Amino acid sequence: MARAGDPPPDRLIRAGKAPRMVQGASINFFSEARHTLDEKGRLTLPGFVRDVLARSSAPEQLWLGWMPGDACLNAYPKETMAELEAEWADPSRFASTAQHSDFQRLFRSRLETVTTDKAGRILLPPSKRELAGITKDVVVNGNGDKFEIWEPARYQEKMDKVAQAYVAAAQGADPAAPRYPRC
Numbered sequence: 001m002a003r004a005g006d007p008p009p010d011r012l013i014r015a016g017k018a019p020r021m022v023q024g025a026s027i028n029f030f031s032e033a034r035h036t037l038d039e040k041g042r043l044t045l046p047g048f049v050r051d052v053l054a055r056s057s058a059p060e061q062l063w064l065g066w067m068p069g070d071a072c073l074n075a076y077p078k079e080t081m082a083e084l085e086a087e088w089a090d091p092s093r094f095a096s097t098a099q100h101s102d103f104q105r106l107f108r109s110r111l112e113t114v115t116t117d118k119a120g121r122i123l124l125p126p127s128k129r130e131l132a133g134i135t136k137d138v139v140v141n142g143n144g145d146k147f148e149i150w151e152p153a154r155y156q157e158k159m160d161k162v163a164q165a166y167v168a169a170a171q172g173a174d175p176a177a178p179r180y181p182r183c
Contacts, residue, residue, distance in 0.1 A: 027052060027079050029142030034152070036137050041129060042121040046140050049147055050120055053077055062122060064149075065111045066131045071158060072141075073124070073132045073149040080145040124149065 033046035045053070053059040058078040065074045076084065087093065088107070094100040110131070114122045124134065133151040141148045141155065150158075 027056065027077055027145050029144065029147040031142045033140045034137065035140060037124065037129075037134070038121075041124050041126065042117075043124055043138060043140070043149065044119065044121045045116065048142060049075075049140060052142075053116075060116045062114050062116070063111055064114055064122075064124070064128055065107065066128060067107060067110065071132070071150065071154045073128055073134070074146050075122075075149060076146050083145075 029049060029052050031046070031048040033048065035043055035046065037043055053062075056077045056079060061078055063076040063081045065076065066072075067074075088104055091097060091100045094103060112125055112128065114125075116122055129135070132149065133154055134149065135151070137152050139150040139152050139155040141150060
């Protein structure tokens with residue numbers, strides 16, 4: 001099993017999908033943790049998140065985002081954000097200048113910078129909690145170069161759907177289903 005500091009597998013490097021490297025280690029979040037927000041709406045970041053952020057060039061800074069269709073908040077470290085910024089700056093990725101502007105407006109309007117405090121907590125702004133349906137309890141889920149913050153029932157619903165799709169694909173029930181890797 002890969003550990004947080006392990007280099008990316010050769011197949012990811014060849015496919016151009018290797019996680020970002022910072023200080024010789026990858027920005028690669030994985031794992032899951034359940035937490036409860038405090039009365040001010042602060043989330044104590046789980047150890048697996050803090051371990052990865054410690055390798056970031058700005059471990060105290062995160063960008064929180066939400067997009068229509070997302071059921072969760074996405075949290076991006078500096079390195080991921082820099083790569084996203086480079087992608088957004090490329091107008092050739094969009095059908096028109098108007099589409100480019102519209103996308104940037106939509107994503108950037110829902111993006112907010114948060115800073116970790118000395119206790120390893122971040123404040124989840126009320127507007128972001130409302131968008132993601134978060135009240136008190138959360139699930140923090142590692143997802144490659146970002147981590148996600150979910151309302152627990154939404155997370156369970158999503159994971160149940162993914163599990164059903166995985167089983168169907170593994171049993172060959174749906175030939176159009178994606179071929180999931182063997183676990």
